Amino acid sequence: MSLMQRVSGSLPQVVGFAKRSIKSLRFPGESLDSSNSSVLTHGIHVFQCPDAVGIVAKLSDCIASRGGNILGADVFVPENKHVFYSRSQFIFDPVKWPREQMDEDFKNLSKMFNAMRSIVRVPDRDPKYKIAVLASKQDHCLVDLLHGWQDGRLPVDITCVISNHDRGSNTHVIRFLERLGIPYHYLHTTKENKREGEILELVQNTDFLVLASMKLSLQLISGNFLKSYGKDIINIHHGLLPSFKGGHPSKQAFDAGVKLIGATSHFVTEELDEGPIIEQMVERVSHRDNLRSFVQKSENLEKQCLAKAIKSYCELRVLPYQENKTVVF
Template sequence: MSLRRRLSTSLPQLLGFTNRSFKSLKFPQQSLHCFNSSSESSLAHGIHVFHCPDGVGIVAKLSDCIASRGGNILGADIFVPENKKVFYSRSEFIFDPAKWPRAQMDEDFLKLSNMFNAMKSVVRVPILDPKYKISVLASKQDHCLVDLLHGWQDGRLPVDITCVISNHDRGPNTHVFRFLERHGIPYHYLHTTKENKREGEILDLVQDTDFLVLARYMQILSGNFLKSYGKDIINIHHGLLPSFKGGNPSKQAFDAGVKLIGATSHFVTEELDAGPIIGQMVERVCHRDNLKSFVQKSENLEKQCLVKAIKSYCELRVLPYEDNKTVVF
């Protein structure tokens, strides 16, 4: 039977596949059960991600777990790498919290996790669970920081910002300082030197966070800091092609006449700018660009790429893959 024919079969048959000849499978965003319109207002939206050794019946058990509690799968994205016995999935579903209490949901997915020896199993219900708490670290450049603050203010970012930390002193009359003061977000200026990165003080300030964001923070975090913090840190940097290192990379690239610029979001590791990549964006430039438009395009890419990485992380779209890669659903 052809692959096209197999994918058009009914869902119960599809859930029985075990020997997959394809690398990725997406279920369409459609209802698998019928709900009347009067009950839809009481339903909540849930997300579940799963990473475990590949085996028989994983999809069926995941689906049964949700359906047995009256839940309705809206979409499922599955990835099984070729020639590797590992399984990744991300499912979105709706459910009635009165029929499936949040604590019971955790217990049900924990049983599945134990059943399949999962390396990662996370469930999130955005309207019931607390928002992710983050701290933002920034240096002198404002473009990524300001964009994050406006995204948070507009509700485009599902996070709570606990504080902003910087090695650059922003005076009380600057627009960033006034914004933070108006919204009650603490601003901490920590002067750093080569001998003292103030990492102990930073750790004290970020202990109550779920992850950190480096919004063009131009300091290298040590391995001791990363181990002590123990949670994910998302970074953004330019991805000018070809690469230009050192001071003022945008001017270097402009002077060299490059035709393609970019930005990369990634997790922070001990190796500088070499952590697992979350996302990348590129844009063409040409002889008509002057240095101002060139820099503006580069900064716009950085802002967009960073915001997208944060949203993807909060929506449980990012999973670790092999030693230095990610699966991004």
């Protein structure tokens, strides 16, 4: 099931924000000088339903009635579309509002408004996303993701790295993976044999996939693979799609003499580089850039753009909008 098809409660659970004790924030009726300060926990709730009067009020009441406190809320109601989107961040006392009760409360709210999507997550208590990274010969995005995982900047668990490039045992990537305890699977692929069955077996327990090389969307991912996997796949592409699609995008852009380069992170669909866009970043270049500096700037953009897209996805900031768009709070 893709992001565009996913319904309430089907997204995996996440970890992102840290648990903290906040004396300056209190539940209604509690004194600021109370000696028994509660350890408050963050929650995230995303909601998509037909637009109606009173949704925000009911959402707020659902949280406040259990002693929770909303820290931030984003709402989007597109013109003439009769649909409501929201993402709320709140803190609560898990003793006063147990998770089972929370799920039930939001479930009742979902029924009240006939919601297409109602997802609640408690980041510091729910399991992290499990992902597999598919990489080709280029290392820059792969290495950046590994560092982000190691440093705790990305709220994911990397189960394995799969590649159609045979890296030697003494390369820095393999040594790094060995230190981190992450398996590396080399699968020689051809147009006639993309090894899809073996890849599917390796990623069966993941929550989504990340393509750390744009080439992989050409070499590994087919419509059959997408249907068999049934979950989201996030890709990184040099350039602001739909410009410079296909092979050697940096050289295409360099030869075209562009003055602004970019990177696009998007969901993978059967149509090459046509999936819903999650994140885009840009940087200026000039006639003073040679191909080497041009590529270096492009790779830096790709790393930043992919990491930002993954983080947004894990924090439940990305929601489907219309047929081929996204709402990113």
